[in-house]
Amino acid sequence: MAADVIHLDARGLEPPQPMIRIVEALEALPAGAELHARTDRNPVHLHPFLAERGFLGNSTAAPDHEYGFLTIIRRAG
Amino acid sequence: MNTASSPSSVARADAPRSSGSAGPRLDGPVPDVTLPLRFVLFGIFSLVSGIVMLVARPDLLAAYHYNQHIVAITHVFVLGFLLSIVSGAMYQLVPIVLETPLHSERLARWHFVVHVVSVTGMVAMFWVWNMKQLGHFGSGLALGAALFSWNIIRTLLRVRGWTVVSFGIASVLFWLGSVVIAGLALAAAKSTYELNESSGVNPLLAATLNGLRAAQSFLARFEPLAVMHSHAHLGVLGVFILVTCTIAYRLVPMFVIGEMQNPRRAWTSLWLINAGTAATFLAVLNQSPLKPVAGLISASGLLLYGLELHAIIRNRRRKTLDWGIRMFLTSQSLLGVLVLLGLGLSRPGIPLTPFSGQLETTYGFLAILGVAGLAILGMLYKIVPFLVWFAAYSRQIGRTRTPALHEMYSTRLQILGGGSWLAGLAVTIAGILASHPACIRAGTLLLAASLVTFAFNIARILGHLVHPQLQPIAPRVPASGGPLRTTT
Numbered sequence: 001m002a003a004d005v006i007h008l009d010a011r012g013l014e015p016p017q018p019m020i021r022i023v024e025a026l027e028a029l030p031a032g033a034e035l036h037a038r039t040d041r042n043p044v045h046l047h048p049f050l051a052e053r054g055f056l057g058n059s060t061a062a063p064d065h066e067y068g069f070l071t072i073i074r075r076a077g
Numbered sequence: 078m079n080t081a082s083s084p085s086s087v088a089r090a091d092a093p094r095s096s097g098s099a100g101p102r103l104d105g106p107v108p109d110v111t112l113p114l115r116f117v118l119f120g121i122f123s124l125v126s127g128i129v130m131l132v133a134r135p136d137l138l139a140a141y142h143y144n145q146h147i148v149a150i151t152h153v154f155v156l157g158f159l160l161s162i163v164s165g166a167m168y169q170l171v172p173i174v175l176e177t178p179l180h181s182e183r184l185a186r187w188h189f190v191v192h193v194v195s196v197t198g199m200v201a202m203f204w205v206w207n208m209k210q211l212g213h214f215g216s217g218l219a220l221g222a223a224l225f226s227w228n229i230i231r232t233l234l235r236v237r238g239w240t241v242v243s244f245g246i247a248s249v250l251f252w253l254g255s256v257v258i259a260g261l262a263l264a265a266a267k268s269t270y271e272l273n274e275s276s277g278v279n280p281l282l283a284a285t286l287n288g289l290r291a292a293q294s295f296l297a298r299f300e301p302l303a304v305m306h307s308h309a310h311l312g313v314l315g316v317f318i319l320v321t322c323t324i325a326y327r328l329v330p331m332f333v334i335g336e337m338q339n340p341r342r343a344w345t346s347l348w349l350i351n352a353g354t355a356a357t358f359l360a361v362l363n364q365s366p367l368k369p370v371a372g373l374i375s376a377s378g379l380l381l382y383g384l385e386l387h388a389i390i391r392n393r394r395r396k397t398l399d400w401g402i403r404m405f406l407t408s409q410s411l412l413g414v415l416v417l418l419g420l421g422l423s424r425p426g427i428p429l430t431p432f433s434g435q436l437e438t439t440y441g442f443l444a445i446l447g448v449a450g451l452a453i454l455g456m457l458y459k460i461v462p463f464l465v466w467f468a469a470y471s472r473q474i475g476r477t478r479t480p481a482l483h484e485m486y487s488t489r490l491q492i493l494g495g496g497s498w499l500a501g502l503a504v505t506i507a508g509i510l511a512s513h514p515a516c517i518r519a520g521t522l523l524l525a526a527s528l529v530t531f532a533f534n535i536a537r538i539l540g541h542l543v544h545p546q547l548q549p550i551a552p553r554v555p556a557s558g559g560p561l562r563t564t565t
Binding site (some may be wrong): 001011012014015016017019020023024026027041042046049065067 | 164173331332333336394395462463466467471474476479481482
């Protein structure tokens with residue numbers, strides 16, 4: 001069965017608002033679900049916090065001809 | 078699975094890259110924020126010191142600039158203010174831009190110590206015109222610049238391929254090395270050397286002295302004013318203006334939510350500014366009639382930069398421009414005035430009269446405090462709140478409500494400060510052109526007033542490190558119609 005996916009569009013926001021929105025969304029992320037977050041830039045400040053708070057994340061350039069980056073995050077373990 | 082939001086037709090200039098917490102860069106590329114912050118704070122301290130010196134001695138700007146005190150104050154601004162902040166900004170931005178950690182934060186911390194001691198010593202030695210000790214402190218500055226360049230170059234080499242920004246940074250490092258060497262040669266040329274060769278001399282010391290004498294005799298071929306002016310152009314054009322253009326290509330799209338519009342134009346602009354810096358240095362040094370040609374090469378690079386910046390702003394996705402960006406863009410429009418003045422002064426055969434001498438002083442003043450200074454003040458309103466916010470609040474995200482960046486300082490004071498800075502520039506320049514000390518004092522007092530507003534805002538921002546303003550987080554509202562959507 002496919003995992004629940006929460007989509008978050010954090011584009012158009014000035015740093016650090018995208019990071020705040022993403023981390024706040026992660027606080028409520030159900031077990032087994034994934035957060036798919038869109039940002040204008042590669043969220044380089046985010047990744048140390050993901051590791052620290054027990055999440056795994058991967059950022060890539062948006063794959064669907066949209067601008068920005070897509071970061072897929074799930075709980076570790 | 079659905080896609081998240083409405084599509085956009087805006088093209089993406091960045092090459093597709095991937096990074097993640099599951100990858101090899103678990104700690105992330107972000108350096109300790111106190112590292113850039115300490116350079117920034119020393120830079121602000123130097124700016125305040127330089128303005129206070131000008132308020133105390135307005136007569137210095139009312140006379141021709143080739144005197145020890147103006148040279149000392151100029152180095153307060155270019156080394157203490159501009160180079161410190163450029164160094165701090167590079168340590169913060171280069172790892173983020175290249176998405177790789179800084180080669181060594183420890184080296185950067187040593188750079189800070191060496192830089193502060195050397196700049197302070199250099200300014201004091203310029204003031205009392207002690208060329209021997211100036212050379213010693215200047216060697217310290219060169220050591221700091223070498224540590225900085227080594228650190229940034231090693232970081233650049235971690236990334237394959239060149240972007241406009243990494244090319245710009247490498248160019249700035251090249252010109253930084255060049256201007257430091259030129260400055261040391263200048264100090265060597267103005268020193269005297271005595272060596273008792275009859276009583277056994279250390280070979281290393283003898284070789285050093287022979288090298289210094291060789292530099293002295295080489296520079297004796299050139300006119301002293303031309304040597305100083307060529308050194309100044311290397312620093313201002315090759316380092317400070319080039320770094321402004323380079324950083325703008327990265328930061329302006331980030332802050333206005335936009336993209337570089339024409340990478341080829343951006344590349345060409347940086348190549349032309351590099352070529353213009355080399356040509357201007359040689360033409361000024363040799364008092365060549367080709368100075369206008371060198372100026373036109375630089376001007377064409379800066380024109381392309383201006384066109385690209387305009388295109389980025391015109392195609393931005395965030396419609397409102399905040400005051401930090403407005404201050405930066407104002408400084409870049411002053412760059413146009415500076416270029417016209419520089420081209421005018423490059424005409425061959427202009428006699429050195431009291432007025433043409435004051436025009437030269439205006440040119441330098443506008444470059445340092447008008448273009449580079451205002452650009453940095455504008456960008457500091459973007460960079461310092463972020464650094465402090467990150468240090469004070471990043472661990473609290475999702476647990477408490479943290480302030481927005483614009484809530485960390487007074488926008489009203491920021492506008493007042495920007496306005497009084499521009500008024501101060503205009504009044505001081507009028508005083509310089511008229512060789513009128515009272516007018517210069519009035520102008521520098523306006524600049525000082527601007528710095529008071531700036532210092533108040535910076536203190537308010539830094540206060541968040543001591544007294545973080547944390548509030549309970551608002552109850553979570555179920556996502557419906559907002560940025561959060563759920564699919565299976």
